Amino acid sequence: MTPQPEEPKTPDFSTFGNAPLRYLARITITLTGPLAVSAGRTLDTGGADVVRDANGLPAIPGSSLAGILRHAFEDSLWHLGEKAAAQRANLLFGPTVEIEDGHASRLSVTWAHIHASDDRPVDGLLSPDDVRLSDPLLADAREGRRRDRVRLSHKGAADGRGKFEDRMVAAGHRFTFNLCLRGEEGDRADWRRLLGLLHDPNVRLGGGTRHGNGAFIVDRMLVETLDLRTKAGFARYGDIPARLDADCPLPSLAVDPVTARPCLRVTLRGLRAESPWLSGGGVPEGAESIAPVRERRIVWEGDRGTVEETPVHYLRATSLKGALAHRLAWHHNVLTERFAEDVVTLDDATGANNEAVRILLGALPTTKDDPGRRGWLVLDDVVLDKPAATQKVEHVSLDRFSGGARNGLLFSERVLDPRTLRADYVIDVVPPLDNAEAATDTMREALRRTLNDIQRGRFAVGGGTGRGNGRLRCEAIAWSDGGAWIETGTLPATGEREA
Structure with a gap:
């Protein structure tokens, strides 16, 4: 006699104990700046490569997303005190160190997978004959963007090991990931807070967040x-697909933004170029020796993504940051009466060894005991809407005796029309919550004088500044707090921000 299959048992729903609810979210983000999530391996040029999945496509690990969310969540509870904020974060993310009552994280975060041109994320291993392997957006993502990096010394030349090249994911690419919180009714406020933090413009992903990397906007939140x-x-929970490329039946939800940290914003209104300008390191259009950098943009029209055929020019945030660092150090040394004869070497008063630069713009670690620090100022690239008009300029240095060109000094460069650079440029100021290293009156005065130099047209950035290129000017400087911080050091009062 053939045994009959047993009827499926009805689940005992009462066994879910003190975590009966599942807070679910599927989130799609669009990069507004390049993304650099380092894979821990270096390129042949000495820079870092990005994390990739099994298909060779850039991806964002769930651990990176969870780490960013945890830090932002703790920062948003700054008014409760450091210890109370950490304890509340432990309830969601689990403790960061081993303790007696430790537990696993109640928040599950998947990897974020990149979208193809049909606006659908690529989840799972692709077969060698899969048509998506030839998708133009995925091909662009695999290639990435190689960006030259160079740190200039006070002599204007590459500083030590500060010449390398990084690979990044281009701005415009989309990623999707899932969040799932096992909780109860009392977790609703923290869940809304967590989702709201994704709308904070200063919550960024990956490395280099202080010079334009990792910025994004939330495109969809289900x-x-x-x-x-x-x-x-229970039945509804079983209907939610785990794969990111499957249609998700979750409803769309608008969430109020939550700010992780009290911050303020300075806007350089009407920033423009007063002379030809360029960020060097680009591919020459003709026979010129020096060319401006260009990148092809990723643009979306509805649910279709394309890679623009014509690349556009841009001004690197790293170029602006480097120029600001040199000018800021100069003003701070003047205010503190620290002159060349007072230091052993000029390196002792510039770069990370200058207190104003170290606090406001950050510093890399120098020793095992020095962890480095991230700066207060957050900058972004200036990307033009369309390719700029260019001009080829010839340069030659003549030998005074023979009248011929000196060796190595006959070259040409392609510069951009100054009329192409017109924008309101925004710099965010994000102070540390513990105020352990506060910006002194002298540091803030040095920053104020540096910004005033831009307003007066005394500031140059990019390549060829020694021969007249890259001089910038702005019409006005507007502070979101009316200038209270730069004048008196008073931070904006934000009060408690319960979601």
Whole structure:
């Protein structure tokens, strides 16, 4: 006699204990700046490569997303005190160190996978004959963007090991990831806070967040809370697909933004070039020796993404940051009466060895005991809307005796028309919450004088500044707090921000 299959048992919904709810979210983000999530391996040029999945496509590890969210969550609870904020974060993310009552994270975060041109994320291993391997957006993502990096010394030449090249994911690419929080009714406020933090413009992904990298906007947020103690909730939970490339039945939800840290914003209104300018390191269009950098943009029209055929010019945030660092150090040394004869070497008063630069713009670690620090100022690239008009300029240095060109000094460069650079440039100031290393009156005065130099047209950036290129000017400087911080050091009062 053939045994009959047993009827499936009805789940005992009461066994879900003190975590009966599942807070679910599927989130799609669009990069507004390049993304650099380092894979821990270096390129042949000495820079870092990006993390990739099994298909060779750039991806964002769930651990990176969870780490960013945890730090932002703790920062947003700054008004409770450091210890209380950490304890509350431990309830969601688990403790960061081993303790007696430790537990696993109640928040699950998937890897973020990149979208193809049909606006659908690529999840799972692709077969060698999969048509998506020839998708133009995925091909662009695999190639990435190689960006030259150079740190200039006070002599204007490459500083030590500060010449390398990084690979990044281009701005415009989209990624999707899932969040799932096992919780109860009392977790609703923290869940909304967590989702709101994704709308904070200063919550960024990957490395180099202080010079334009990792910025993004939330394109779609599908959210629902399910009660597994009910038959309907349990069945609904089973209908939610785990794969990111499957259609998700979760409803769309608008979430109020939450700010992780009290910050203020300075806007250089009407920033423009007063002379030809360029960020060097680009591919020559003709026979010129020096060419400006260009990049092809990723643009979306509805649910279709394309890679623009014509690349556009841009001004690197790293170029602006480097020029600001040199000028800031100069003003701070003047204010503190620290002159060349007072130091052993000029390196002792410039770069990370200058207190104003170290606090406001950050510094790399120099020793095992020095962890380095990230700066207060957050800058972004200036990307033009369309390719700029260019001009080829010839240069030659003549030998005074023979009248011929001196060796190595006959070259040409392609510069950009100054009329192409017109923008309101925004710099965010994000102070540390513990105020352990506060910006002194002298540091703030040095920053004020540096910004005033830009307003007066005394500031140059990019390549060829010694021969007249890259002189910038702005019409006005506007502070979001009316100038209270730069004048008196008073930070904006934000009060408690419970979601």
